[in-house]
Amino acid sequence: MAVQTVHDNASDATAASDAGTVDLGPAAALSCRECGERFELGPIFACQSCFGPLEVAYDLPTDGPDELKKRIAAGPDNIWRYAPLLPVPADVASKPNINPGFTKLVKADNLARELGVTGGLYVKDDSGNPTHSFKDRVVAIAVEAARAFGFTTLSCSSTGNLAGAVGAAAARAGFRSCVFIPHDLEQGKVVMAAIYGGELVGIEGNYDDVNRFCSELIGDPLGEGWGFVNVNLRPYYGEGSKTLAYEICEQLGWELPDQLVIPVASGSQLTKIDKGLKELIKLGLVEDKPYKIFGAQAEGCSPVSVAFKAGHDVVRPQKPDTIAKSLAIGNPADGPYVLDIARRTGGAVEDVNDEQVVDAIKLLARTEGIFAETAGGVTVGVTRKLIEAGLLDPTLTTVVLNTGDGLKTLDAVAATSQATATIPPSLDAFRAAGLAR
Amino acid sequence: MAVQTVHDNASDATAASDAGTVDLGPAAALSCRECGERFELGPIFACQSCFGPLEVAYDLPTDGPDELKKRIAAGPDNIWRYAPLLPVPADVASKPNINPGFTKLVKADNLARELGVTGGLYVKDDSGNPTHSFKDRVVAIAVEAARAFGFTTLSCSSTGNLAGAVGAAAARAGFRSCVFIPHDLEQGKVVMAAIYGGELVGIEGNYDDVNRFCSELIGDPLGEGWGFVNVNLRPYYGEGSKTLAYEICEQLGWELPDQLVIPVASGSQLTKIDKGLKELIKLGLVEDKPYKIFGAQAEGCSPVSVAFKAGHDVVRPQKPDTIAKSLAIGNPADGPYVLDIARRTGGAVEDVNDEQVVDAIKLLARTEGIFAETAGGVTVGVTRKLIEAGLLDPTLTTVVLNTGDGLKTLDAVAATSQATATIPPSLDAFRAAGLAR
Numbered sequence: 001m002a003v004q005t006v007h008d009n010a011s012d013a014t015a016a017s018d019a020g021t022v023d024l025g026p027a028a029a030l031s032c033r034e035c036g037e038r039f040e041l042g043p044i045f046a047c048q049s050c051f052g053p054l055e056v057a058y059d060l061p062t063d064g065p066d067e068l069k070k071r072i073a074a075g076p077d078n079i080w081r082y083a084p085l086l087p088v089p090a091d092v093a094s095k096p097n098i099n100p101g102f103t104k105l106v107k108a109d110n111l112a113r114e115l116g117v118t119g120g121l122y123v124k125d126d127s128g129n130p131t132h133s134f135k136d137r138v139v140a141i142a143v144e145a146a147r148a149f150g151f152t153t154l155s156c157s158s159t160g161n162l163a164g165a166v167g168a169a170a171a172r173a174g175f176r177s178c179v180f181i182p183h184d185l186e187q188g189k190v191v192m193a194a195i196y197g198g199e200l201v202g203i204e205g206n207y208d209d210v211n212r213f214c215s216e217l218i219g220d221p222l223g224e225g226w227g228f229v230n231v232n233l234r235p236y237y238g239e240g241s242k243t244l245a246y247e248i249c250e251q252l253g254w255e256l257p258d259q260l261v262i263p264v265a266s267g268s269q270l271t272k273i274d275k276g277l278k279e280l281i282k283l284g285l286v287e288d289k290p291y292k293i294f295g296a297q298a299e300g301c302s303p304v305s306v307a308f309k310a311g312h313d314v315v316r317p318q319k320p321d322t323i324a325k326s327l328a329i330g331n332p333a334d335g336p337y338v339l340d341i342a343r344r345t346g347g348a349v350e351d352v353n354d355e356q357v358v359d360a361i362k363l364l365a366r367t368e369g370i371f372a373e374t375a376g377g378v379t380v381g382v383t384r385k386l387i388e389a390g391l392l393d394p395t396l397t398t399v400v401l402n403t404g405d406g407l408k409t410l411d412a413v414a415a416t417s418q419a420t421a422t423i424p425p426s427l428d429a430f431r432a433a434g435l436a437r
Numbered sequence: 438m439a440v441q442t443v444h445d446n447a448s449d450a451t452a453a454s455d456a457g458t459v460d461l462g463p464a465a466a467l468s469c470r471e472c473g474e475r476f477e478l479g480p481i482f483a484c485q486s487c488f489g490p491l492e493v494a495y496d497l498p499t500d501g502p503d504e505l506k507k508r509i510a511a512g513p514d515n516i517w518r519y520a521p522l523l524p525v526p527a528d529v530a531s532k533p534n535i536n537p538g539f540t541k542l543v544k545a546d547n548l549a550r551e552l553g554v555t556g557g558l559y560v561k562d563d564s565g566n567p568t569h570s571f572k573d574r575v576v577a578i579a580v581e582a583a584r585a586f587g588f589t590t591l592s593c594s595s596t597g598n599l600a601g602a603v604g605a606a607a608a609r610a611g612f613r614s615c616v617f618i619p620h621d622l623e624q625g626k627v628v629m630a631a632i633y634g635g636e637l638v639g640i641e642g643n644y645d646d647v648n649r650f651c652s653e654l655i656g657d658p659l660g661e662g663w664g665f666v667n668v669n670l671r672p673y674y675g676e677g678s679k680t681l682a683y684e685i686c687e688q689l690g691w692e693l694p695d696q697l698v699i700p701v702a703s704g705s706q707l708t709k710i711d712k713g714l715k716e717l718i719k720l721g722l723v724e725d726k727p728y729k730i731f732g733a734q735a736e737g738c739s740p741v742s743v744a745f746k747a748g749h750d751v752v753r754p755q756k757p758d759t760i761a762k763s764l765a766i767g768n769p770a771d772g773p774y775v776l777d778i779a780r781r782t783g784g785a786v787e788d789v790n791d792e793q794v795v796d797a798i799k800l801l802a803r804t805e806g807i808f809a810e811t812a813g814g815v816t817v818g819v820t821r822k823l824i825e826a827g828l829l830d831p832t833l834t835t836v837v838l839n840t841g842d843g844l845k846t847l848d849a850v851a852a853t854s855q856a857t858a859t860i861p862p863s864l865d866a867f868r869a870a871g872l873a874r
Contacts, residue, residue: 077514077539096546098806102514104567109533110609128565130541130806132844153874168806172547178872183859191847194854197803199872202859213862220864222873366634369535369567369605407569407844410628417631422620422639425650427657435615435636436659437590 022148026061027087030054030235033337041087043149043232053333054235055275056087065284069254077102079137079243085279086243087236088144096173097143100136101243103128105251105399110367115384119258119396124248125370132405133326133373134269135165138240139229143173145236146227153178153226154198157210160189161326161404166229167196178226180210192408241269245276248399249286256286258396261383263375263403264295264304264349265327267334274341294392295338295349296382298322298357298374304335308342308349315339323354323412324374326404348391352381354412360384361406361413373404374412459585463498464524467491467672470774478524480586480669490770491672492712493524502721506691514539516574516680522716523680524673525581533610534580537573538680540565542688542836547804552821556695556833560817561685562807569842570763570810571706572602575677576666580610582673583664590615590663591635594647597626598763598810598841603666604633615663617647629845678706682713685836686723693723695833698820700812700840701732701741701786702764704771711778731829732775732786733819735759735794735811741772745779745786752776760791760849761811763841785828789818791849797821798843798850810841811849 022041029038034052045054061068061084068084075081079101080093093099104125112121129136139162146154154170154177156162163179170177177198181190182205194200203210217223218231227233249256256277262270274293280286297305300322307315315335320328332338342349352360357374360381365371372380379400386392406413423429430436459478466475471489482491498505498521505521512518516538517530530536541562549558566573576599583591591607593599594617607614614635618627619642631637640647654660655668664670686693693714699707711730717723734742737759744752752772757765769775779786789797794811797818802808809817816837823829843850860866867873 099541104536110611128567130565131808132569132842164808168802168808170806171803172806174547176874181856183856187851188847190856191851191854192808192844194856195799195802195808195843195850196806197799199858200856201867201870201872202856204859204861209862213864213867216864217867222864222868362632362634365605365632366608369607369609369633371568371601371605371629371632405569405844406632407629407842410625413632414624414628417628419618419620419627419631419637419639421636422641424641425646427650427653427659430638430650430654431659433638435638437613 023089024087026058027056028059029057031057045234082246098130100129117394122399124401126403127405131164131168133161134403135161138237139165139169141240142229142233142237145233151227155228157214163193171196238268241272242276245273257399259292259398261294261379261400265329267332267338271337292347293345294347296379297351298324299351299353301328302351305349305351326375350382356381371406372402374409376402460526461524463495464493465496466494468494482671519683535567537566554831559836561838563840564842568601568605570598571840572598575674576602576606578677579666579670579674588664592665594651600630608633675705678709679713682710694836696729696835698731698816698837702766704769704775708774729784730782731784733816734788735761736788736790738765739788742786742788763812787819793818808843809839811846813839
């Protein structure tokens with residue numbers, strides 16, 4: 001396949017380094033997900049021919065599976081153990097980064113009993129990442145791409161998790177950061193985005209306005225030298241989600257789970273997890289057997305779920321209205337791919353309403369001691385609904401993702417998580433409250 | 438040494454199991470820290486002879502250091518890898534627990550440059566624990582003791598981190614929990630304590646009133662079958678802090694650091710880290726060489742620091758007034774032991790004011806991407822102060838502890854962590870704001 005030399009159609013003056021010297025390990029090129037055309041590694045994200053999304057193509061390791069497992073096991077306890085499968089240089093672990101990953105895969109026996117799952121239920125708990133969401137994974141990869149391309153400023157538009165992940169990673173890796181947020185964000189989220197000391201710009205407008213502004217900036221000389229992790233670095237950034245697939249299989253003893261329940265915002269995470277699982281099969285690290293992928297959305301932002309149930313191939317945009325704000329993308333770029341993967345693997349895409357999200361957050365907390373963000377309430381709630389509908393088989397091994405931390409979405413559960421009783425400091429009062437046993 | 442059979446002087450009816458069958462692994466007895474008298478393992482915390490605090494005495498492993506290192510390395514990626522050195526049964530890893538520990542030891546080169554440390558600076562970052570504070574370590578051990586003693590309810594008094602740790606661990610381990618808090622706690626902390634579904638009782642009074650109430654409850658039949666993690670289970674609970682010492686040394690390649698900076702609330706954590714380091718030396722897991730232990734307090738609650746500087750052996754209680762609420766114990770039980778350890782090892786105890794705490798939180802965030810709780814601001818701030826005073830040697834290996842998560846103390850930094858600029862969504866406005874470069 002011919003590799004074409006191209007320049008970024010949006011910001012061809014931004015790449016400070018010579019593309020010919022870019023070392024991103026096994027990453028060989030970018031290839032168009034739609035037409036397959038290949039491009040040299042660079043800070044580009046759309047196919048010049050068909051405008052399809054670009055993704056990283058690899059020269060994957062040729063050592064046998066046993067040798068590769070040994071290399072991985074000898075690596076660090078973070079995503080860099082999978083460096084041979086990621087677009088990062090071989091010495092990535094020695095560079096300053098926040099080193100996310102290798103979060104807990106919790107065997108959730110209490111939750112399994114509540115849901116009637118007998119085949120083994122696991123929660124992949126990404127609240128254990130450095131800034132407590134899965135975004136640390138994707139940002140960590142974007143940081144290495146930014147380094148390779150000679151960028152000096154890291155940027156993104158965000159309403160929460162991503163802002164913290166970019167701020168933290170940039171601080172440690174020695175980049176300037178400039179993060180754009182809607183100006184009227186909740187105080188707590190502003191503090192979390194500001195604490196790492198980068199520039200934080202409130203944009204007078206909603207999240208769509210912030211995104212439009214960032215697209216303008218990336219095409220302007222003002223944005224020279226800027227790596228927008230989820231725009232011009234998106235092909236690399238997205239690959240970070242593959243590490244969830246790798247970790248889940250390694251933590252299951254190099255076995256594929258039968259079923260995975262994954263939240264859907266843009267849909268990128270779900271498609272990259274599928275990509276990661278297919279790579280593991282191809283490399284012989286896991287046995288080639290069927291697995292089912294289920295997508296989970298909130299009813300108040302369920303464009304993919306609606307399309308799935310209607311049997312459509314196209315996703316009709318929605319105006320989000322849900323407490324699951326980290327999933328509130330009304331026009332998900334990878335929606336069609338999610339539909340394709342759910343259908344191809346025999347899975348489904350389902351949604352739950354806000355009340356069910358809150359119930360599921362509490363269910364996970366009281367059974368397993370895991371306090372999930374609203375997105376985790378969505379996946380647990382959808383898992384329950386899929387079992388009740390007979391779509392998810394409770395006798396099979398199932399992995400449910402929790403991608404964030406409940407401390408960041410306290411408002412969602414505050415009204416219904418209060419003290420059981422309030423009493424004066426006396427044993428009589430305690431006895432009267434009926435709590436002794 | 439004779440082992441005496443004793444009953445809990447506070448609640449001798451609470452232990453549901455026969456003490457003779459208690460299996461807490463290498464834990465052989467409880468021994469009085471003051472007079473050395475030994476007692477059978479049980480839910481007791483004060484010496485019957487002299488009222489001194491009890492601590493766990495061990496039959497430590499007799500296999501050589503190389504063999505023991507191999508056993509540890511083969512263990513899980515959490516505190517249970519050190520089960521041979523903890524008061525837990527050998528099969529502890531197979532029991533439901535939240536499995537804290539093995540948190541990151543971050544090589545903090547950016548922070549080192551700012552502070553002028555050339556000998557290697559590390560941050561032990563316990564915000565990576567399941568409920569994002571070091572309390573998960575101590576509670577995890579208390580859970581196993583509660584299991585061994587047949588308790589069915591886990592309890593504590595708390596104003597924050599401990600409530601979350603007990604709630605989460607009890608939920609997963611299958612205990613009922615009943616946590617007592619001051620009734621006027623901030624909403625966020627109430628939600629964090631309530632989410633795990635246990636009983637949460639607001640006590641009309643301050644934290645001292647809550648503690649007094651718990652002491653009454655523990656001596657009353659109402660409290661039968663209750664394990665108060667930081668009262669009648671305290672000797673076991675405290676041992677969890679030893680795991681910080683084990684992890685730091687293992688993560689340094691089985692080397693002792695030259696200097697450690699540890700926050701001081703009750704002083705238990707510092708004294709148990711010292712105990713852990715001494716055990717490692719005794720077992721031959723690390724070379725026997727001197728190390729210095731530094732204690733860190735907030736000026737608004739600095740009884741140990743004041744006593745240290747005045748050359749006193751006794752600690753005069755203070756009424757706390759500081760933003761570092763997780764360290765705000767005005768009458769620290771282990772204060773005299775902290776003084777002794779700091780003096781014996783050639784360390785010191787120092788304090789910083791609230792403004793310095795905030796500055797240090799921001800310094801750590803902007804250099805290493807770690808968002809620390811106020812307690813982490815105290816240790817980083819004290820480290821800087823000790824270097825400036827010539828008490829901490831910047832040419833030696835230094836480990837600074839961050840024991841909690843900034844997400845839990847957002848208020849401390851909110852006023853000074855805000856957006857750099859707020860602009861309309863236009864490139865002209867962005868240019869005018871002077872942030873482009």
